[in-house]
Structures are given as C-alpha cells and as structure tokens.
Amino acid sequence: MMNLASRRSRVMIALAAALVFAGSAAEARVGRGGGSFGSRGARTYTPPPATRTAPDAAAPIQRSQIPNQGPNVTRPGMPAPNVAQPRRFGFGTGLMAGLFGAGLLGLLFGNGFFGGLAGLASIFGLLLQIGLIVLLVSFAMRWFRRRQQPAYAGPDQGYARSMGGSVPPAGGGRPMGGGLGAGLGGGLGGAMDGLRGMAQNTQRRPGVRDEIGIGEGDYAAFEKGLVELQDAYSREDVAKIWTLATPEMAGYIQEELNDNAARGVVNKLSNVRLLQGDLSEAWREGATDYATVAMRFAITDVMIDRTTGRVVEGDPSRAEEATEVWTFRRDGGGSWKVSAIQQA
Structure with a gap:
C-alpha cells in the first residue's frame, strides 16, 4: 500500500x-x-x-498605470456631473448673523434689542471680533479645500516604472x-x-x-x-x-x-x-x-x-x-x- x-x-x-x-x-x-x-x-x-x-x-x-476609477470618471468631451457646491461663508453673512445674534441675546436678557451690543463694550468692538472670526473661518475653509483637491498626472507626463527590470537601457543597449x-x-x-x-x-x-x-x-x-x-x-x-x-x-x-x-x-x-x-x-x-x-x-x-x-x-x-x-x-x-x- x-x-x-x-x-x-x-x-x-x-x-x-x-x-x-x-x-x-x-x-x-x-x-x-x-x-x-x-x-x-x-x-x-x-x-x-x-x-x-x-x-x-x-x-x-x-x-495599466492609469487607475480604474469606475464609471463616474469624467472623460474628455463629456460634461462634468452636477456636484453640490459647498456653502461659502462670506464676510457679509457672518456680520449680519453676529449682529442679529447679539440683538437676540439682548432681548432674552431684557436689555432690549441693542442691549446686547452695549454689553460687548461697543458696536465697534463687536465688529472687530466678528471680522477676525470670519477671516479665520475663511482661511481654514480655503486650506481644507486645497488639501482635498486630487493630484492628477496628465497624459503628456512620462511614466515612472518602479518594478524591477523595467527601466530604459542606457546608451545603445545590447540585446539580452x-x-x-x-x-x-x-x-x-x-x-x-x-x-x-x-x-x-x-x-x-x-x-x-x-x-x-x-x-x-x-x-x-x-x-x-x-x-x-x-x-x-x-x-x-x-x-x-x-x-x-x-x-x-x-x-x-x-x-x-x-x-x-x-x-x-x-x-x-x-x-x-x-x-x-x-x-x-x-x-x-x-x-x-x-x-x-x-x-x-x-x-x-x-x-x-x-x-x-x-x-x-x-x-x-x-x-x-x-x-x-x-x-x-x-x-x-x-x-x-x-x-x-x-x-x-
């Protein structure tokens, strides 16, 4: 056996x-x-x-060295798909929101609509604080958007081979x-x-x-x-x-x-x-x-x-x-x- x-x-x-x-x-x-x-x-x-x-x-x-990104890849000559645009925070919207919020706080505490403004030292101080906050928020939003943008190598750029035995021969190059x-x-x-x-x-x-x-x-x-x-x-x-x-x-x-x-x-x-x-x-x-x-x-x-x-x-x-x-x-x-x- x-x-x-x-x-x-x-x-x-x-x-x-x-x-x-x-x-x-x-x-x-x-x-x-x-x-x-x-x-x-x-x-x-x-x-x-x-x-x-x-x-x-x-x-x-x-x-292939071109990544397969599926059917949603935008091809040349094709319209780009509709993408929901992120909300943008402008200086004007932040200013009005700050003023309105300060007025509501004044009403809640019984000081009248403009009482909240006086409680923050002055209207100019409030504007300065809101302006600084809006600038910081805008700077942060731009920074995050730049980080999220993908890097793409165009078709005219050369290919880089990293695997062994795949580099161009130097000089005349004798046949193997x-x-x-x-x-x-x-x-x-x-x-x-x-x-x-x-x-x-x-x-x-x-x-x-x-x-x-x-x-x-x-x-x-x-x-x-x-x-x-x-x-x-x-x-x-x-x-x-x-x-x-x-x-x-x-x-x-x-x-x-x-x-x-x-x-x-x-x-x-x-x-x-x-x-x-x-x-x-x-x-x-x-x-x-x-x-x-x-x-x-x-x-x-x-x-x-x-x-x-x-x-x-x-x-x-x-x-x-x-x-x-x-x-x-x-x-x-x-x-x-x-x-x-x-x-x-």
Whole structure:
C-alpha cells in the first residue's frame, strides 16, 4: 500500500509540474504572457468598437498605470456631473448673523434689542471680533479645500516604472542573450497587401470613429510596428523595444523577457505576416493621438531551451494565426508607438 501511495504521489507531482511548465511555456509571443495590458488614454477601460477583423469584444485591460476609477470618471468631451457646491461663508453673512445674534441675546436678557451690543463694550468692538472670526473661518475653509483637491498626472507626463527590470537601457543597449535569433523570416515583404487590406476594410465600414483622419502612411506604421516589435521581442533587443513602445509598455514587455530568462527559455518568433486588419477608433487628447487597430496575423511561435537550443513548445515548421487589438500612441506629431495590446 505504501509503495502504491508513493507511486501515486510521484505521478501527481510529475503531472502538476508538467501542467505548470506547459502553462508558462504557452505564454509566448508579445503580449500573450501579459494578457491585455497598457493604456488607451481616457478610454483605457472603455471597450474599443468591434471590427470585421475582431467582431467579438476585446478583453478588458488588466494591467495599466492609469487607475480604474469606475464609471463616474469624467472623460474628455463629456460634461462634468452636477456636484453640490459647498456653502461659502462670506464676510457679509457672518456680520449680519453676529449682529442679529447679539440683538437676540439682548432681548432674552431684557436689555432690549441693542442691549446686547452695549454689553460687548461697543458696536465697534463687536465688529472687530466678528471680522477676525470670519477671516479665520475663511482661511481654514480655503486650506481644507486645497488639501482635498486630487493630484492628477496628465497624459503628456512620462511614466515612472518602479518594478524591477523595467527601466530604459542606457546608451545603445545590447540585446539580452547576445542577440539570439536571426530576425523574422517574413520581414515586411507582404506589407503592401496587408496595408491595402487594412485601409479597404476601414473604408467599407460606415461610421468608423476616426477623429484624426488615419491614412495609408499611418496604416503602414501600424503594420511596421507589429512586425518590428515581434522581431525585437524574439531577439530580446530591449533597446529596440523601448523605441517602438511607450515606456509603460516597454516595461511590461521587458518583464516578460526577464521571466523567460528566469525559466531558461527564449521565445523565438518568425514569419510575421499581417493577414487582415482594420481601424477600430482613432481620437485625440490634447497633443496626443491614439489609434486602436484590430489585426489578424500569421506567426511562427516557438519556445527554445536557452542552454541546449531544443524546442520545448511550438512547431517551428508551422505558422499559427492570432487576432489582437493594438493601440498606438503619437505625441506631438511624432512617431506611432505601441501603448496597449488586448487579446481578441
């Protein structure tokens, strides 16, 4: 019996270890390991509109540096909710209340309406006392109101990463792992086909929320960002990742690379090719532009043992398809950078 129980225990432990490794190895490709993460400005927690490429709702953002304050958050362009204004204490109201109160006290004590005023030495002394009290109360109210005002970091301010392994590389920055991999086999060879398809799908859809006027040059930048970010991720080129994504996204992606290194594996990606894509929405917040794009693409995705080079997950001879919703951000008319990835 003891041998049977011991054998069962060993089998259960082996199965559990295999499941844990399979679950971690399946976290391949940029974004898959982190789920849906990043920031979409004021629309971070608002679902992007469905498209032909991604007809189902995109997975909600799970990790973001923008706090989720619920449905009562005021969005740009929306009227602010009616909030009851606090009562303000002015000098005039305090003065009249003091005079009236002093008169009532005089009546109560049988000295007449103005008897209370005389009991306080003089009307000028009463005015001086009331004035000092009103000034003190006004100063205290202003001080408390200032303390209660929330501090808000605007969207144009930079992101600060405090977690380990999420700081931008200094200087040129060498790729992690000594530049492993030879890049993407597909490259940008099929860029024009994917670009035309993305533009045509968007033009056929009536009522697309495009507040910027996305053109073919922008679609080309989106497809280039998809391919180049997968390439940099495969080569573990951290310096390149920080040029293609926002600081927040680059920090998250670098954490995924650090996790792969800790497990002793390398995620090799190749033959990335955009199959279909269309614009979900595009909008502007101050000097910052946002564009959310649904993209279905083919990719060869394998996990390789860092020491032996043995394939531990995936098929290097077969390309798989994936559909994701990517948001790009452009600050002050600069280049588009990846700011969020959502699983479709």
